Amino acid sequence: MSSPIVPEVVVVGSINLDLSVLVARFPEAGETVIGHDVVRGGGGKGANQAVAAARLGRRVSMLGAVGDDDAGPLLLRLLVDEGIDVAAVASIGGGSSGLAVIEVDRQGENRIVVISGANAELTPDDLESAGPALAEAPVVLAQLEIPTEVVLALAGRPRRGRLVLNPAPASPGIEFGGIDILVPNRGELAAMAGCQPATTVDEVVDQVRQLGRELEAAVVTLGGEGAVVVDGLRSGSTAVEAIPAVAVEVVDTTAAGDAFCGGLADALCLGAALPEAARWATRVAAATVTRRGAQRSLPARSDVLR
Secondary structure, rough: OOOOOOEEEEEEEEEEEEEEEEOOOOOOOOOOOOOEHHHHHOOOHHHHHHHHHOOOOOEEEEEEEOOOOOOHHHHHHHHHOOOOOOEEEEEOOOOOOOEEEEEEOOOOOOEEEEHHHHHHOOOOHHHHHHHHHHHHHEEEEEEEOOOOHHHHHHOOOOOOEEEEOOOOOOOOOOOOOOOOOEOEEOOOOOOOOOOOOOOHHHHHHHHHHOOOOOOEEEEEEEEHHHHHEEEEEEEEEEEEEEEEOOOOOOOOOOOHHHHHHHHHHHHOOOOOOHHHHHHHHHHHHHHHHHOOHHHHOOOOOHHHHH
């Protein structure tokens, strides 16, 4: 009997149904605005990152939870159609699947409200359903749309590969022991460091250092300004590299950060050094923001290489 194929990327995270609507501008408090072009599809930071890595050619396994409502089978089918292993996705009896309501304005910026649903029901015990894969995969990706105790338990497990945490939404006070690479955006980094958002590379580096030396590295995304790689934190020999953005016409920034994480995981699996991986991830994110939606906007490898 042949041995099961070990995934290259295991994603531990959220699975949501996304409802996205275009608006001319975001409403003020108490104001009603007219939206249009409603898009319904798969989402959740975890599922988005899994799809991003799969479309770039990686073997991906997903660990998460959906409800036993009408959305649950749809969300699982969308993942399976991408070639993602969903054997470790739990179905929560009597629960609803996660839901995200997304407003997108004319500049492509978004505002998102997430209802956790089944994502909040994950427990550290659920990690056992993917135990061998978590131990052997070159990259394990996690976010904070699932209970923090699950992520902390994940960080405490022995593994051969790297644990990459996208701390979204930001959770001040989280312990970073066992986490190898942190991938926050500017606002998330500031929230965790207890500072105002950084405006220079030096400020980014200072804020990363405030998080301590338990991390191996951080890759801080800066939207249209690119990213900053801060490596060597554990050793004390810190190396910093600014990664320029790729100029594109922005349509919708939804899932740009998830595309970046998927691209980073893809490159790390292929043996890229962290700055090289971040450059590739920046290109993947740039391709994503030229299209509307979450999972539907995530590019295939051929789209990025054009």
